[in-house]
Amino acid sequence: IGSEEKQWPAVRLAYDEPLDLFMDMMRRSHVSPSASVVRKSVFEKLGGFNDIEEEYKGKRVQAEDYDFFLRAGRLSRFVCSSRSTTLYRRHAAQSSIHAAPQIVMSIKYRIRLITEMHSEEGQESLVSRAISETIARWKEYLTSVCVMGNKEAIDYVMDYGMSEELLKDSTARFKAILMVPGSVLKAWSHVPRTVRKILDV
Template sequence: MAAPLVSVICLCFNHERFLKEALDSVLAQTYPHLEIIVVDDSSTDRSTEIILAYQQQYPQIKFISTATNLGNTKAFNRGWRASSGAYIIDFATDDVLLPDRVAQQVAAFAQLDESYGVVYSDAEYIDDESEHIGYHCRRNAQGTVISFAPSGDLFRDLLRRYFVCPPTMMVRRSVFEDLNGYDESLAYEDFDFWVRSSRKYKYYFLDAVTTRRRVHAHSLSRAWYRPGNPLIASTVKVCEKALQLVHTHEERQALADRLKYEARHTYFTGNYKEAAAFLELLRQVGELSPAYRLLLLLNKYKIDLRIFRKLYYKWRYQE
């Protein structure tokens, strides 16, 4: 049987500083059956010039340039729909693939049945200068993963918490075809993809560091809840979808845990409209306890308690 083709969809938007390292890491893969598609989402720096130079040197690279800035969900969909690989990697061109990344994940899929749609792994975190920051998974002195990294039916777990490192995922093409790609109405893709895909497909954790994920100073999680951030409204939409997908009491409880987390964070950052939406979903789930009824009242009258969150972050991050 011929080795399966793997499509690496390289998404670029103003990644001039990191683009060469990223593309070199794709070209350096030990797995030979690759389809490389670079989608530039209307960069305003020298990214296009760099991509064209690589394409001239490496004719196997396919280049798609969007006419206007589409955003990640639309740009990625344009890329994967132009691809033909049996497996697909969504690769941001500020990250780096380790040389055996594709080979390891293809080998993992070869040992799994068709019920598994996603293979994910550990990752190294790096800064803007490609210096080591840490790892996604926590390990003990013997090197065994001790953080949460399960395999199997993960729908309930993915509703409740964040634990999959997005750039480490390899996905069966059939999953994207089944889901019709990313939801283009959303400002980001990860949570929605996890919820929709894990309802129907299993996930497998590959115990290996396969990817170097770049963490920018402006991409720290506390910036997520800045008032007006469209990412929050997208999270509301995904939670609305999730409510329609839950089947069991345990799944409803997992969704309730997610809604409580989001309601707290949106309220304490002054995102009152979104906090109201999360609290209404929590009411529909049947988990509006006295504490969250109080939060609902405080949110209704927009009682500003953001100072408490600022004090927490000052303590937590020594800022």
């Protein structure tokens, strides 16, 4: 965990009754594999992990746990305890130290699942909502990367966004934001989502 202990997620969730989190997980990740128990039947039906193999600076890009629980959310509901059950250590050599490739990979998993859902009958409404949540999350990612001001990370996510048809329009709009001072961007990141939706950015 480093020099001080921090709770993740920042807002502690607790729900004793099974809850459908699929669409919410299209927006954000709530689940830590180290703190999870999965029914064997669900694991087998999903076929386990199904990772996209990519590397960045010699390290494997990891987000297959997010993909697994996202797919699990289509099959099952979740229950969650408010107790902290896992310690997670952060260090300079871990594979997840590079945020931008993980951001992109998590979006790739979303889009892969959306593509699969497109081929299923009667999923039009769910697909539409999943696309909306994915694009909204992508905009949040773009904002956070721009605020950090890391040119390499910005170029990485922008290049991917412009190459992905689903994200191209929203990515293009953010290119202009790169000319805005970082202090303004930081303030913008705290603007309520409803206001951003009205402004369509």
